[in-house]
Amino acid sequence: MKNTQGSQPASSAASTGSALTFDAFRAANVARCLKWHPKGIESWSSSDWLTAVAGELGELASLLKMRNRERDGLPGNKFSPTDKQIADEVADVATYLDLLAYVLGVDMGRAVAEKFNAVSERVGFPDRLEVPNAESTDAKRSVR
Ligand SMILES: [Mg+2]
Numbered sequence: 693m694k695n696t697q698g699s700q701p702a703s704s705a706a707s708t709g710s711a712l713t714f715d716a717f718r719a720a721n722v723a724r725c726l727k728w729h730p731k732g733i734e735s736w737s738s739s740d741w742l743t744a745v746a747g748e749l750g751e752l753a754s755l756l757k758m759r760n761r762e763r764d765g766l767p768g769n770k771f772s773p774t775d776k777q778i779a780d781e782v783a784d785v786a787t788y789l790d791l792l793a794y795v796l797g798v799d800m801g802r803a804v805a806e807k808f809n810a811v812s813e814r815v816g817f818p819d820r821l822e823v824p825n826a827e828s829t830d831a832k833r834s835v836r
Contacts, residue, residue: 714790714801715824721790733795741792748788752781802826 722733729735736744755773762772793800805821812819 714799714804717786718790718794718800721787722794725791733791736795738792738795741788741795744788745785745792748781748784752778752785755781799824799826 725733755778758769758773761767761769790800793803801824805823808819808821809823
């Protein structure tokens, strides 16, 4: 599993496009989550959602620990993690992180773009992301 766009400027990577946007992900994620949490996503606190994020990070870390053991020729692995298993855990982290952001009222697309741009500006890099317009929808809650 290699990051094939790692050396490209963000603007170039963004122009290649992605079928999935933060907004589309949020809308589907919230709709599905309400089936698990019919009383509302807020029935779990932000710390509940953060615990879920941390749990998925732990699952990802465990797989990467196995990869490190393989790299170093150490025993102890019950299986050899596949790229798909690692990608699935990355996706689980993203899914719970988006739900945490929802509960916190964070618009992920806007927050990521603004922070990315601020860091680029701070370190003097030219890479910038387009900051989405702030629009209030059911899936994009305003920051409280
Ligand atoms: Mg998982």
